[in-house]
């Protein structure tokens with residue numbers, strides 16, 4: 442992947458963050474629902490105890506413990522005979538009947554099951570709305586990545602409806618999981634209730650125990666479902682869009698806490714990307730397991746070739762396909778140099794050489810031969826008269842403009858491009874250039890006094906400017922663009938520059954790079 446990947450990785454992380462805050466809100470809403478339902482459940486239990494008398498329930502238990510095995514068998518198997526033999530216990534027979542014949546228990550068990558189904562119906566509609574929103578956002582992020590704009594898919598788009606409710610986990614759709622969870626919980630609660638009553642547990646304890654079980658199982662089940670299904674939708678909705686223009690992906694772990702299975706798969710797919718058409722959640726595509734929050738990255742061997750193919754098939758402008766920030770920059774009034782990645786380094790070298798000759802400050806521009814720049818990213822404007830290079834170590838260099846270029850205020854677009862493509866630092870002569878970079882979101886951190894030994898440019902020898910070292914601020918590119926628009930970045934005065942920490946060139950380099958760590 443090229444450095445563009447950083448931008449989309451950041452956007453994906455942002456989208457996941459948004460999904461997680463939606464999830465928290467949904468959980469809170471459902472927790473309220475469960476609290477209300479616990480109250481209802483307690484009412485059902487209270488009604489049972491009222492009907493049979495709490496004392497009777499407890500007394501029944503004591504009776505059971507005191508009986509001989511023979512009498513116990515009689516009570517269980519031949520209740521009427523038992524009541525005749527022990528008339529003093531006849532009043533406990535309804536309790537026994539409610540437990541063993543289940544006539545009465547069936548009433549409360551049916552209520553519990555109905556209650557669970559009601560909750561399931563509410564969960565179903567809440568989750569459906571939540572999932573649709575997440576799927577739509579994820580599909581739109583992928584569409585934006587492909588240059589279709591940020592609101593390409595509506596909430597009823599096929600990619601959304603096909604993804605939400607798709608069966609993927611052991612052949613189950615999320616709605617099926619909701620019903621299964623509800624049935625499972627109803628069965629737990631019914632069993633618990635029968636057992637608690639049979640053990641002669643008091644009303645308070647039964648109500649407490651069942652309320653706790655209900656709340657913890659219900660909210661754990663739903664949390665796992667929302668979380669894992671969210672991971673599925675987040676990835677699947679993007680994959681459905683990505684697969685139209687890309688062939689390969691690789692799993693990308695959420696963070697270092699990811700499980701070993703996911704970490705291993707990430708390493709494996711990083712080396713051997715998997716095909717979108719072969720993806721299968723749980724096998725080679727996230728989520729790999731319940732509570733998985735992994736995602737994936739699109740893998741492209743040669744981005745420039747990909748863009749060539751894309752432009753050939755769909756048309757469009759190479760520069761804006763490569764530059765997701767173009768609109769923000771236009772809105773901020775940043776002059777559009779229509780920069781492109783110049784792969785032919787001799788073309789870049791020519792443009793650089795010509796610009797140095799045609800600019801009175803050309804002596805301040807670093808010179809490098811094409812052979813040195815083989816592994817650098819070099820960008821040129823459409824008139825080939827403005828350019829910048831980003832070295833492998835993320836140092837920005839060869840910032841140049843030919844005086845004959847039609848562009849004015851070219852530095853902002855250049856420096857933003859360099860930053861988007863990973864440029865984190867630069868050094869330059871004099872206050873004018875420092876201020877130009879400062880207003881694009883870089884900060885000056887060190888000074889190297891002018892040293893005539895290394896200089897033959899007459900203007901530099903005359904002005905004797907110091908060399909300054911800069912590094913990027915911690916602002917995101919969006920913030921940088923906003924601050925450029927509002928002109929909020931500080932421009933150092935000469936007095937401020939004079940009081941910077943002062944080193945020789947190599948020490949200044951080290952000092953600045955340490956600050957970047």
Ligand SMILES: [Zn+2]
Pocket residue numbers: 694695699700703727729730733734735
């Ligand atoms: Zn995972």
